[in-house]
Amino acid sequence: MLFNSLDFAIFLPIVFILYWFVFNNNLKWQNALIAVSSYIFYGWWDWRFLSLILFSTIIDYLIGIALSKEYSLSKKKILLWVSISINLGFLGFFKYYNFFLDNFKSAFSFFGNEINSNSLDIILPVGISFYTFQTLSYTIDIYRGKLKPTTNFISFAAFVSFFPQLVAGPIERATNLLPQFYRKRKFEYSQAVDGLRQILWGLFKKIVIADNCAEYANMIFNHSDDYSGSTLFIGAIFFAFQIYGDFSGYSDIAIGTSRLFGFNLMRNFAFPYFSRDIAEFWRRWHISLSTWFRDYLYIPLGGSRGGTWMKVRNTFIIFIVSGFWHGANWTFLIWGFLNALYFLPVLLAKRNRMNLEVVAYNSSLPSLKEFFNIVLTFALTTFAWIFFRAENVGHAFNILKEIFSNSFLKIPTVLPFMIILLTIFFIIVEWLGRRDEYAIEKLGFKTSRYARWGFYMFIATLIFLFDGKEQAFIYFQF
Structure with missing residues (x-):
């Protein structure tokens, strides 16, 4: 369902009226309405992929609870990597399977070896790159001790599938959006x-x-x-x-x-x-993705705290991964590489916070x-x-x-x-x-x-x- 469509122009007022005039005094029913409405909104595009977002929601909900009950650091790491592997596994299959297969075949062809393997006709689920990162922020923050897991599945499902930002962001953090589902909301004109x-x-x-x-x-x-x-x-x-x-x-x-x-x-x-400058540009463009990569990839890699080599390495990693996040094409990798080149002189000259x-x-x-x-x-x-x-x-x-x-x-x-x-x-x-x-x-x-x-x-x-x-x-x- 597109924001700029007649379908959404009918859908939004209906949800708004039910939310404020029918379920106004019941937080649980409001959250349930948001969850159901979000699944209708997403299923309007292709109902077959509702099972994918539901499965991801169930996995991270259960892992979040398991993380809070586990005291062994090694077992916590295993649980976290289960969440990361499942979420990125789905994302990798739907978004990058054919890219890696085609490049693998091309590499072998270059050395005179032909591989007979057909690409799959894979439909990319709308919004998978966005809600995958959103659920990952939940399990990672629980592992880091920054967030307590929810035991309310409806609230968590509404957080993951929240229809206004489900398919193209902003990529919300669980620490910001999820607690808002616990609080009673009052209509403010x-x-x-x-x-x-x-x-x-x-x-x-x-x-x-x-x-x-x-x-x-x-x-x-x-x-x-x-x-x-x-x-x-x-x-x-x-x-x-x-x-x-x-x-x-x-x-x-x-x-x-x-x-x-x-x-x-x-x-x-x-x-x-x-x-x-380019540093300011990246503080102002797609802020939710830039800060996600900063907090969950750049800083864990060492950020800009190390020597020159570490700064250069981390800068290229963050921008190339950002490019690859956008799509399975070498053009996106070059786009990321170019932005790393732009950013590097500003960083090394310590002018990136000017x-x-x-x-x-x-x-x-x-x-x-x-x-x-x-x-x-x-x-x-x-x-x-x-x-x-x-x-x-x-x-x-x-x-x-x-x-x-x-x-x-x-x-x-x-x-x-x-x-x-x-x-x-x-x-x-x-x-x-x-x-x-x-x-x-x-x-x-x-x-x-x-x-x-x-x-x-x-x-x-x-x-x-x-x-x-x-x-x-x-x-x-x-």
């Missing part, structure tokens, strides 16, 4: 209004910006041989705004929807394209230096996005070859002025709201109510005018 406002902005990002940029990015990337370097460069920029509008738009809708039910999810994007505050916090415009750094960081990020979007490594290098040729000086043949104007409008609104949790959280609050509601109606009108494509969110494939 201001929180609900704020949630609707964030949903509105998320829909604008997805429908008006991402889907329209996707139309031209797909046209250019899918027929890259027909275009000049300048047009391919424009296509890369379109994709940069497509993936940001699409993914951060999903996160906004997820966070806003959660607020309607009295839940608070972690922030997942913090205006990353206004970053002044830009912690919001850019130009006390001024309307950035300084010339800040503007240059923002443009440079965006250019480096867009360069890496080419590998992320390309069909394969050869396709990416062909695009780059054309971009760095004389044809870059030609006038682009694809310049949709309406989409460019809308993207400029989007950038301006994001800049004005960069100090807040999301762009229109407080935008216009100092103006009259009529002006503020006029702005909301303008955004809603744009969503209505550009609606109709109903494209799936890009991170569903990961």
Whole structure:
């Protein structure tokens, strides 16, 4: 079920009414409603994979209880590795089986040995990369002593399958989201209004910006041989705004929807394209995944506490694993490798914690230096996005070859002025709201109510005018 679909527009009010008007005084029934609704939401895509998420839920629920009752450290480690092995085993099979098989066959063919083994026609379960990491955080935190296991299976099932963020995040920590299922929730009008406002902005990002940029990015990337370097460069920029509008738009809708039910999810994007260096970018892009890798992989490996070699090793590990998390393709590994290269000089120079505050916090415009750094960081990020979007490594290098040729000086043949104007409008609104949790959280609050509601109606009108494509969110494939 897509957030930008008629199905969800009918589903959400029904769940909302049942939640607040039928089961308002019963926490257990509210949690049960969330669990059932989440399974309906997920099963709407393909009911066959409900058994997979249910099995993962049961395994980690039981292992969590077993960990709390076990005093032997060695047996605790065995239980933890059972959880890790089962969860990553499912993820590895569905997501990476054919990748490893095909590369294994290619390696043997290179040495003159042929292996007759057919790839499997495997359907990747939507959201498996997200809910797998979410359940892993539960068992790992119990093992570390940071969290007590729940004995309420319904609450745990609702936590794992919570429909607003089930298929594309944010990847919630059990320490943050699970305790919210234990507390009685009271409807707060201001929180609900704020949630609707964030949903509105998320829909604008997805429908008006991402889907329209996707139309031209797909046209250019899918027929890259027909275009000049300048047009391919424009296509890369379109994709940069497509993936940001699409993914951060999903996160906004997820966070806003959660607020309607009295839940608070972690922030997942913090205006990353206004970053002044690559370290700041990764503090602001897909925050839930970046911090997950930091806490459960980077720091256990030693983080940046060791010598230069350890810092270099851990940096490349974290970014390459992050790339591989996104998909079974060498393009994602190269994308991760490039970001590691970008990050390394900043880390070794000990400048990775310099830009912690919001850019130009006390001024309307950035300084010339800040503007240059923002443009440079965006250019480096867009360069890496080419590998992320390309069909394969050869396709990416062909695009780059054309971009760095004389044809870059030609006038682009694809310049949709309406989409460019809308993207400029989007950038301006994001800049004005960069100090807040999301762009229109407080935008216009100092103006009259009529002006503020006029702005909301303008955004809603744009969503209505550009609606109709109903494209799936890009991170569903990961």
